[in-house]
Amino acid sequence: MNAPISHSKLTSHSEFVVPGMRCAGCIAKIEDGLAQAPGVRKARVNFSTRRVAVDHEPTIDIADLRAALADLGFNAEPAGLTGDLADRTESRRLLKALAVAGFASMNVMLLSVSVWSGADGATRQMFHWLSAMIAIPTVAYAGRPFFQSAWSALRKGRTNMDVPISIGVGLATLMSLYETVINGPHAYFDGAVSLLFFLLAGRVLDQLMRDRARDGAAVLLRQTAPGGMIRQPGGSTLWMPARAIAAGMDLIVSVGERFAADGRITDGNSRVDRSLVTGESALEPVASGSLVLAGTMNVEAPVTVSVTAAGPDTAIAGMARLMEAAGQGRSRYVRIADRAARLYAPAVHTLALASFIGWMIAGVGWHQALLIATAVLIITCPCALGLAVPVAQVVAAGSLMRRGILIKDGSALERLAEADTACFDKTGTLTLGRPAPDGALPLTDADKPVALALAQASRHPISAAVARVLESEGIRPATMSDMRETAGQGMEGYVDGRRARLGRPGWIDSALDADPRPGAAFAIDGQPAVMLSFADPLRPDAEAALARLTGMGMSLEALSGDRADPVAAIAHALHIPARAALTPADKVTAIEELQHKGHHVLMVGDGLNDGPALAAGHVSMAPASASDVGQTAADMVFLGDSLLPVPIAVAASRRTLRVVRQNFLLAIGYNVLAVPLALMGMVTPLVAAIAMSTSSILVVANALRLRSCAR
Numbered sequence: 001m002n003a004p005i006s007h008s009k010l011t012s013h014s015e016f017v018v019p020g021m022r023c024a025g026c027i028a029k030i031e032d033g034l035a036q037a038p039g040v041r042k043a044r045v046n047f048s049t050r051r052v053a054v055d056h057e058p059t060i061d062i063a064d065l066r067a068a069l070a071d072l073g074f075n076a077e078p079a080g081l082t083g084d085l086a087d088r089t090e091s092r093r094l095l096k097a098l099a100v101a102g103f104a105s106m107n108v109m110l111l112s113v114s115v116w117s118g119a120d121g122a123t124r125q126m127f128h129w130l131s132a133m134i135a136i137p138t139v140a141y142a143g144r145p146f147f148q149s150a151w152s153a154l155r156k157g158r159t160n161m162d163v164p165i166s167i168g169v170g171l172a173t174l175m176s177l178y179e180t181v182i183n184g185p186h187a188y189f190d191g192a193v194s195l196l197f198f199l200l201a202g203r204v205l206d207q208l209m210r211d212r213a214r215d216g217a218a219v220l221l222r223q224t225a226p227g228g229m230i231r232q233p234g235g236s237t238l239w240m241p242a243r244a245i246a247a248g249m250d251l252i253v254s255v256g257e258r259f260a261a262d263g264r265i266t267d268g269n270s271r272v273d274r275s276l277v278t279g280e281s282a283l284e285p286v287a288s289g290s291l292v293l294a295g296t297m298n299v300e301a302p303v304t305v306s307v308t309a310a311g312p313d314t315a316i317a318g319m320a321r322l323m324e325a326a327g328q329g330r331s332r333y334v335r336i337a338d339r340a341a342r343l344y345a346p347a348v349h350t351l352a353l354a355s356f357i358g359w360m361i362a363g364v365g366w367h368q369a370l371l372i373a374t375a376v377l378i379i380t381c382p383c384a385l386g387l388a389v390p391v392a393q394v395v396a397a398g399s400l401m402r403r404g405i406l407i408k409d410g411s412a413l414e415r416l417a418e419a420d421t422a423c424f425d426k427t428g429t430l431t432l433g434r435p436a437p438d439g440a441l442p443l444t445d446a447d448k449p450v451a452l453a454l455a456q457a458s459r460h461p462i463s464a465a466v467a468r469v470l471e472s473e474g475i476r477p478a479t480m481s482d483m484r485e486t487a488g489q490g491m492e493g494y495v496d497g498r499r500a501r502l503g504r505p506g507w508i509d510s511a512l513d514a515d516p517r518p519g520a521a522f523a524i525d526g527q528p529a530v531m532l533s534f535a536d537p538l539r540p541d542a543e544a545a546l547a548r549l550t551g552m553g554m555s556l557e558a559l560s561g562d563r564a565d566p567v568a569a570i571a572h573a574l575h576i577p578a579r580a581a582l583t584p585a586d587k588v589t590a591i592e593e594l595q596h597k598g599h600h601v602l603m604v605g606d607g608l609n610d611g612p613a614l615a616a617g618h619v620s621m622a623p624a625s626a627s628d629v630g631q632t633a634a635d636m637v638f639l640g641d642s643l644l645p646v647p648i649a650v651a652a653s654r655r656t657l658r659v660v661r662q663n664f665l666l667a668i669g670y671n672v673l674a675v676p677l678a679l680m681g682m683v684t685p686l687v688a689a690i691a692m693s694t695s696s697i698l699v700v701a702n703a704l705r706l707r708s709c710a711r
Contacts, residue, residue: 073156104138135189228260261310268303388663404639412635415619416653425605426560449478454502548647587613
């Protein structure tokens with residue numbers, strides 16, 4: 001399969017998936033290495049999705065670029081079906097390895113407990129051999145992601161984090177096997193498989209985060225139509241897939257269809273659902289000359305559109321690129337545990353090597369020196385360090401889940417604790433996003449069944465709101481005849497020989513056109529028309545939630561795609577600054593401006609148009625009522641109508657970060673005390689394994705204090 005390529009007169013563009021990227025050093029290695037390859041103009045790495053975009057001369061073949069990446073030590077697949085399959089295969093491989101390592105570590109630990117409890121002689125030897133039979137195949141299978149990565153790096157004359165990991169796991173396993181063969185008193189297979197399990201757990205979480213970063217843009221792109229009807233030069237029509245549509249074609253869009261491309265209407269009048277771009281549920285009228293965008297829905301009458309942009313040039317494709325770019329910026333935030341591990345692991349192995357050399361010089365012999373070096377490796381095993389972050393995140397996530405707050409990425413808690421500015425979308429976030437009556441509906445008991453019958457026959461959001469209110473009152477629809485809908489106006493029908501109408505105020509009574517309130521009008525022949533006013537109410541506890549955030553020292557702002565007047569009204573009611581009429585790109589720009597000033601932004605939004613902004617924020621939240629794109633892009637999702645989960649999550653995250661820091665102090669303090677003893681030869685590998693487990697238990701016990709953090 002060929003990589004996605006786009007050509008200009010001077011430059012071609014290709015994309016590859018590179019699953020082997022593991023750290024920031026890989027980014028520099030690939031970008032700098034490819035930039036020096038013949039014919040390559042520029043290479044850019046998206047670490048979130050493990051993709052490499054290459055601008056190169058048109059004469060350069062895809063095979064040459066893959067060979068250049070291979071020379072750098074990275075296997076690459078063309079982006080697209082083959083590349084996505086490779087990435088999914090990597091995820092499954094890591095999950096299988098994690099499952100095997102977890103099962104083995106539990107069983108080996110149980111066998112080790114028997115040895116620690118005093119088993120001796122043949123019994124101890126049997127437990128050692130049983131541990132070997134479990135641990136050796138486990139290390140060989142579950143350790144492959146580390147061993148293969150380390151070997152690939154060493155073959156190309158470079159190192160990565162997997163090199164010291166592989167040395168540590170391999171040495172501990174081989175020394176344990178040697179001790180078992182010579183009937184030695186100590187074997188420490190438990191240390192090797194436990195270390196492997198925790199390392200794999202971190203790698204699986206990292207892979208899941210990358211899958212989600214890629215899926216967010218994919219969900220957004222699925223909002224577009226798969227294709228559309230194109231008018232041919234002779235007047236006939238032909239359905240064409242979206243990828244084949246080009247600028248200049250005439251696209252015919254029926255009622256209920258989504259636009260497959262951007263363009264301007266050349267024939268017909270209708271209303272469109274533009275919530276994809278604005279986040280607003282209210283339909284917007286369009287006529288000849290109006291701009292329509294791919295992914296928006298035509299809801300009232302057929303129209304013909306002259307295509308101006310299609311495929312990767314549409315506005316929704318640009319939104320997807322914004323999400324990927326924003327996700328890449330966020331991915332450069334390196335977790336505390338990762339930063340510590342990058343320095344910690346090489347130091348540990350250097351220390352073990354130094355202890356081996358030192359004791360060899362002291363004349364104790366290679367066997368005793370290697371035992372001491374192995375004890376150093378085991379006692380400094382970063383299990384407690386590896387648990388410091390994830391166990392606190394898991395406990396805090398469980399507490400938040402009981403309060404209806406779902407955490408999709410553990411690192412989001414760390415980032416949320418750092419947030420000092422909160423930006424909110426308006427419709428569906430600060431408000432419920434569901435039209436509600438602005439007071440009691442001014443309908444008589446006789447009129448309500450007629451209005452309900454008309455409302456149930458329409459797909460308009462206001463009609464749906466009218467139906468919802470009347471149904472909640474137990475009203476039953478009237479029997480009507482000759483019901484029909486007038487495109488762009490409303491529903492009408494006959495009851496007892498009289499015409500009844502529900503729809504646009506000016507269509508029913510021109511005098512109501514001057515009424516500035518949003519809503520619909522209702523009339524029955526022979527009766528005065530009445531205005532049914534609707535509003536989008538604030539979420540329950542919105543004011544209290546924002547007050548709590550302000551009390552925590554956070555700055556607040558509303559970023560909305562809605563018109564200035566309704567945004568100003570909400571901002572005044574909640575006493576926060578606001579910006580109106582923002583496009584998805586404008587929201588991303590606003591967030592980036594705040595970040596350039598040193599702020600860490602929490603973005604809270606719900607709509608399709610909020611996807612790029614949610615990805616651009618330092619951390620993000622979305623309500624459960626959010627679109628698929630909003631929920632996919634957000635780090636957290638909260639249930640219910642109340643906005644109080646936002647300050648609850650902020651408070652819990654700050655407490656979680658405090659516990660994480662305490663866990664790091666416990667892990668480091670343990671090593672400060674234990675490592676000198678191991679270096680002096682005062683700790684056997686068995687005692688080292690017990691000490692290592694004790695430090696992990698202390699970290700877990702401290703994290704359990706977070707069970708009540710979501711208060």
